[in-house]
Every structure is written in structure tokens, then in C-alpha cells.
Amino acid sequence: MSRIHPKPRPGHLREIAEKIEEATGLRVQIVGGKLVMSPTPRGKHAGVIYELEELIRPKLPHELVATEMSSIEMPDEPDDFVTPDLVICPRQFLDSDDWLLDPCDIELAVEVVSQSEKSREIRDKADWYAVARVPVLLVVDPRNGTWALHTRPDNGAYQDVLPGKFGEPVPLPEPLRLEIATDGFPVYGDTPRGRS
Numbered sequence: 001m002s003r004i005h006p007k008p009r010p011g012h013l014r015e016i017a018e019k020i021e022e023a024t025g026l027r028v029q030i031v032g033g034k035l036v037m038s039p040t041p042r043g044k045h046a047g048v049i050y051e052l053e054e055l056i057r058p059k060l061p062h063e064l065v066a067t068e069m070s071s072i073e074m075p076d077e078p079d080d081f082v083t084p085d086l087v088i089c090p091r092q093f094l095d096s097d098d099w100l101l102d103p104c105d106i107e108l109a110v111e112v113v114s115q116s117e118k119s120r121e122i123r124d125k126a127d128w129y130a131v132a133r134v135p136v137l138l139v140v141d142p143r144n145g146t147w148a149l150h151t152r153p154d155n156g157a158y159q160d161v162l163p164g165k166f167g168e169p170v171p172l173p174e175p176l177r178l179e180i181a182t183d184g185f186p187v188y189g190d191t192p193r194g195r196s
Helices: 013-024 043-059 090-094 119-132
Strands: 027-031 034-038 063-070 070-075 085-092 107-111 135-140 147-154 157-165 169-171 178-180
Touching: 013 169, 043 063, 043 085, 043 107, 043 178, 063 090, 070 119, 085 090, 107 119, 119 135, 119 147, 119 157, 135 169
Parallel strands: 107 135
Antiparallel strands: 027 034, 063 085, 085 107, 135 147, 147 157, 169 178
């Protein structure tokens, strides 16, 4: 027996996304009008985020903070939003009751690729950030030990993409102007069990 589910009205996908997150604990985003659900980050995925925070936070000017799981809205789109693994944004966001950041307030968004993500999904999400005009997107891929720094969003795409491998530093542009060491980032693969 099939169940009939009402179709969400435009502008109400965010409400549905919030209810799904509450009920399942999955990370829910709306990319291009479609609900995208991701499992909670696993050990090595979380390890990359942890390493990034440890490297970035001490070097940030006082007016900026690095936060996990803060969502970015798509301007002029009532539904779309993404939740990057890490964002650098103004410190006053921490005093706000808002849950959505304006893309123009973002200095850096970081996406860590999960083991199950497909190449098309990664490209679609990078395009979303470019359309929203997030100035800098760092995509870290522990599947193959690589990273890509996307800058200069224009006309729905990033005009510059700098690729690199774990072990090579990521040069963040102004106003951050710092290098992130990547030699401590873990790569997905077999992990020995029973370590103490």
C-alpha cells in the first residue's frame, strides 16, 4: 500500500528540512530546490574538520570566528540553504538568534567530502556556493588526499580553482591571508581496530 505525501509548497521546504533533521539526526540541506540529506560525519571526516579548526582559529582576527554546522542561505530563494562543515564569519553571528548566514558575510566555507559522495554532487554544491557568491570555498577530499580552493565567483561558477594534495599548504586569500597545513589530514581507508 503506497502512502500519499503532500507536496511541499514553495517557501516551505525549510520547515520540512528542520522536521527531518529533528526526527532523524541527519544533516539536511536544500540545494537547487532539492532536499539533500547527509549522515553525521564519521571519525576521519570529523578529524579533518577538527584539524582545520585547530589550525585556523588561533590565526583569525578578533572580528572573525570559525564555526561548524552554520547554514548559509541562497539570496532571493525562499528554500535553498547549505550547511558547510566549517565557515569563517563575523563574530557577531555568535550573538544572533539567526540560523542562516548571508553569503556576503562568509569569508570561507569548507566542505569535507564524505566517502559516499558522488562527483556530480560535489560539482553541484560548488556551483551552489558560486551562485550564492560565497567568495572562497575549500573542498577537502579525504577519499584521495586532495583539496581544491575555489575563488572569484562570477556568473554562477568559480573563476579560479587551485588544486592541491595533502601535504601541500592551502594559501587562503585576503582578508584571511594565511596558509593551512594539510599534512595532518587523514585519508579514508582501513583503520586498525582495537587501538587504545
